[in-house]
Amino acid sequence: MGLRVLAAMSGGVDSAVAAARIAEAGHDVTGVHLALSANPQSHRTGARGCCTVEDSRDARRAADVIGIPFYIWDMAERFQRDVIEDFVAEYAAGRTPNPCLRCNEKIKFAAVLDRALALGFDAVATGHHARLVDGVLSRSPDQGKDQSYVLGVLTREQLGHAIFPLGDSTKAEVREEAARRGLTVADKPDSHDICFIADGDTRGFLTKRLGAAEGPIVDQSGDVVGSHQGAHGFTVGQRKGLHIDRPAADGRPRYVLSIEPVSNTVTVGPRSALEVTSITCGRPLWNGPVGDGPGSSDGAGSGRGAVPADGSGEFTVQLRAHGEVYPCRFEETEGGLRIEIDRPATGVAAGQAAVLYSGATVIGSATIVSAA
Amino acid sequence: MLPEAIEAMTEQLKRVGNASSLHAAGRQVRRVVEEARETIADSLGARPSEVVFTSGGTEADNLAIKGLYWARRPRRRVLISSVEHHAALDPAQWLADSQGAEVELLEVDELGRVHPETLRAAIERDPDDVAMISVMWANNEVGTVQPIHVLAAIAHDHGIPFHTDAVQAVGQLPVSFSGSGADALTLTGHKVGGPMGAGALLLARGLTPVSVQHGGGQERDVRSGTLDAPAIAGLAAAVGTAVREQEALHTRLSALRDELIQRVREAVPDVVLNGDPDDRLPGNAHFSFPGCEGDALLMLLDAKGVECSTGSACSAGVAQPSHVLLAMGAEAAAARGSLRFTLGHTSTPEDVDRLIDVLPAAVERARRAGLS
Numbered sequence: 001m002g003l004r005v006l007a008a009m010s011g012g013v014d015s016a017v018a019a020a021r022i023a024e025a026g027h028d029v030t031g032v033h034l035a036l037s038a039n040p041q042s043h044r045t046g047a048r049g050c051c052t053v054e055d056s057r058d059a060r061r062a063a064d065v066i067g068i069p070f071y072i073w074d075m076a077e078r079f080q081r082d083v084i085e086d087f088v089a090e091y092a093a094g095r096t097p098n099p100c101l102r103c104n105e106k107i108k109f110a111a112v113l114d115r116a117l118a119l120g121f122d123a124v125a126t127g128h129h130a131r132l133v134d135g136v137l138s139r140s141p142d143q144g145k146d147q148s149y150v151l152g153v154l155t156r157e158q159l160g161h162a163i164f165p166l167g168d169s170t171k172a173e174v175r176e177e178a179a180r181r182g183l184t185v186a187d188k189p190d191s192h193d194i195c196f197i198a199d200g201d202t203r204g205f206l207t208k209r210l211g212a213a214e215g216p217i218v219d220q221s222g223d224v225v226g227s228h229q230g231a232h233g234f235t236v237g238q239r240k241g242l243h244i245d246r247p248a249a250d251g252r253p254r255y256v257l258s259i260e261p262v263s264n265t266v267t268v269g270p271r272s273a274l275e276v277t278s279i280t281c282g283r284p285l286w287n288g289p290v291g292d293g294p295g296s297s298d299g300a301g302s303g304r305g306a307v308p309a310d311g312s313g314e315f316t317v318q319l320r321a322h323g324e325v326y327p328c329r330f331e332e333t334e335g336g337l338r339i340e341i342d343r344p345a346t347g348v349a350a351g352q353a354a355v356l357y358s359g360a361t362v363i364g365s366a367t368i369v370s371a372a
Numbered sequence: 373m374l375p376e377a378i379e380a381m382t383e384q385l386k387r388v389g390n391a392s393s394l395h396a397a398g399r400q401v402r403r404v405v406e407e408a409r410e411t412i413a414d415s416l417g418a419r420p421s422e423v424v425f426t427s428g429g430t431e432a433d434n435l436a437i438k439g440l441y442w443a444r445r446p447r448r449r450v451l452i453s454s455v456e457h458h459a460a461l462d463p464a465q466w467l468a469d470s471q472g473a474e475v476e477l478l479e480v481d482e483l484g485r486v487h488p489e490t491l492r493a494a495i496e497r498d499p500d501d502v503a504m505i506s507v508m509w510a511n512n513e514v515g516t517v518q519p520i521h522v523l524a525a526i527a528h529d530h531g532i533p534f535h536t537d538a539v540q541a542v543g544q545l546p547v548s549f550s551g552s553g554a555d556a557l558t559l560t561g562h563k564v565g566g567p568m569g570a571g572a573l574l575l576a577r578g579l580t581p582v583s584v585q586h587g588g589g590q591e592r593d594v595r596s597g598t599l600d601a602p603a604i605a606g607l608a609a610a611v612g613t614a615v616r617e618q619e620a621l622h623t624r625l626s627a628l629r630d631e632l633i634q635r636v637r638e639a640v641p642d643v644v645l646n647g648d649p650d651d652r653l654p655g656n657a658h659f660s661f662p663g664c665e666g667d668a669l670l671m672l673l674d675a676k677g678v679e680c681s682t683g684s685a686c687s688a689g690v691a692q693p694s695h696v697l698l699a700m701g702a703e704a705a706a707a708r709g710s711l712r713f714t715l716g717h718t719s720t721p722e723d724v725d726r727l728i729d730v731l732p733a734a735v736e737r738a739r740r741a742g743l744s
Binding site: 030069074115120 | 675742
């Protein structure tokens with residue numbers, strides 16, 4: 001007899017095929033759809049949103065076809081508190097959160113995993129596109145779909161109870177397999193954007209929760225060049241939607257350089273001013289291969305493992321989802337991590353995760369605090 | 373389904389003809405429908421002309437509540453118990469939301485009973501403005517039986533039509549339409565061992581609700597739609613058998629249920645039995661398990677071959693705290709930790725043994741998983 005596995009089923013094609021594969025491998029699989037919204041919409045509009053009634057039906061139907069028991073778990077309260085409220089609070093503090101990453105960290109591989117383990121399951125399987133071999137996370141062969149970045153915040157303990165059955169497959173292969181297995185979600189559109197903002201209007205969503213408050217848009221010398229209706233509507237690196245009437249002296253487009261929530265000030269400047277090479281991070285977490293490195297004796301399993309203490313070696317860092325990858329060096333500081341990248345990056349926003357890789361393998365991650 | 377119902381239904385499936393047609397085949401089908409009407413009337417203390425066939429309990433409740441409200445306009449008040457099934461509660465709520473009705477939910481005590489004084493007081497606040505009253509015969513969740521004939525008599529003191537949803541009661545308790553004094557009574561096929569999708573509203577002569585669906589006026593001009601003769605034949609056979617065997621079933625099931633309650637109490641000493649301990653449906657045992665999530669317990673028992681139910685589920689299948697338990701004064705957490713065990717025709721003492729074998733470990737495990 002295999003493991004007792006809880007397959008998280010969103011109603012999409014990936015998690016359906018993941019559940020089918022793990023069941024076929026001989027494990028004792030139970031499908032669970034996570035209800036994340038207390039007031040679900042009945043249908044998706046296009047590719048946006050999730051957790052609609054339609055999604056839960058699609059998940060149930062997939063479980064029927066696979067032949068596994070299926071239940072719905074109400075995680076709406078936890079999701080509201082740990083993901084949505086966190087999202088709003090992060091923007092209010094001038095940072096740019098990644099809610100998918102937070103959901104993996106706090107819901108799927110925390111609240112759900114804890115409950116599953118308590119109920120007698122051994123592991124949680126999801127349809128994420130990432131490889132997980134002996135608890136070590138690495139990139140999917142499908143570069144466009146790779147989700148190792150949003151999983152890079154999981155601890156070794158969490159990864160130890162995770163199964164990603166799609167790790168070696170491309171999205172195209174998954175869709176083809178779904179059709180072959182008779183899963184009706186085979187051609188369901190991919191979900192994009194933020195699932196709890198169904199209309200895609202993030203700024204409107206934040207304004208409704210944080211209120212509109214007019215503030216100045218200033219250039220690097222402090223001159224007021226425009227105004228805005230709330231600093232929380234902006235992200236570092238953003239160019240569109242600034243509505244500045246006066247052109248810049250050099251006629252070049254201007255970008256958001258920084259956001260100061262206390263004075264409600266948005267600073268803009270030329271693209272060149274966005275370029276950074278030194279990134280300061282907090283909350284470093286090591287989840288790569290356990291080796292003979294100096295940090296590997298950490299009893300909590302959070303040591304650096306095979307990663308050398310001075311961060312020397314061939315490492316890269318990814319600074320946002322589906323973002324570019326930069327060769328880097330890093331060193332641990334007091335409670336944090338400083339990352340030096342070899343060529344300048346732009347649009348590096350506080351609140352995003354910096355995920356460190358050795359080749360395709362995730363070795364750790366940290367939360368970006370500032371960059372220069 | 374009961375063998376009698378399957379036989380009656382399949383026999384009719386082989387025949388052609390529309391009960392509304394005037395030719396010989398039509399007349400033959402009409403005869404089957406009318407005999408079914410007589411069987412149901414005879415079994416439930418009604419006249420044949422008082423039987424209005426519907427597609428089931430939900431349609432019958434909608435017809436009674438909306439139809440009588442509209443027929444009695446300009447009266448605006450609708451008095452309905454707070455523990456009704458959604459098939460009654462939701463039409464009433466819809467009348468309030470979009471038709472200008474004033475819906476008043478009649479309070480229940482901690483056992484789920486509507487007290488006659490509660491109804492009387494509610495009526496007397498403005499008797500001339502009450503359009504209709506609806507109180508279920510027996511509760512589908514906690515099994516509590518209401519004093520229907522007393523409540524109906526109070527309604528009649530004021531000349532107000534009284535409807536009762538007796539879906540749970542027919543075949544389980546002695547039900548007489550004329551004896552109850554109700555003006556309208558809902559029943560459905562699948563609760564008496566008949567087919568799904570077939571039911572009836574018993575409707576006192578002289579009472580004409582406004583139609584909910586319009587068309588050929590097949591049923592007393594208040595319900596339109598081609599009659600489903602095979603389903604009606606199956607419904608009548610099931611009602612006839614169920615009522616004939618009601619007393620014997622009641623004796624057997626209530627003894628088995630009392631044993632189940634006793635043994636669950638021994639196995640889980642802090643369990644709480646919900647509903648009226650004496651005046652309840654013979655096959656109903658409804659418990660709250662302190663510290664457990666009902667969903668988790670259901671899943672664990674399901675895996676061990678014991679099938680039971682949590683409260684009501686919304687369309688997405690997310691467990692909501694039961695409105696019935698909340699109306700009875702339960703805390704939300706206790707309401708979420710509740711399960712219903714239903715015994716029926718096929719239940720045996722071995723089923724109870726099986727439950728008691730697996731229950732303590734399941735409760736223990738669900739408690740460890742806690743309330744999410």
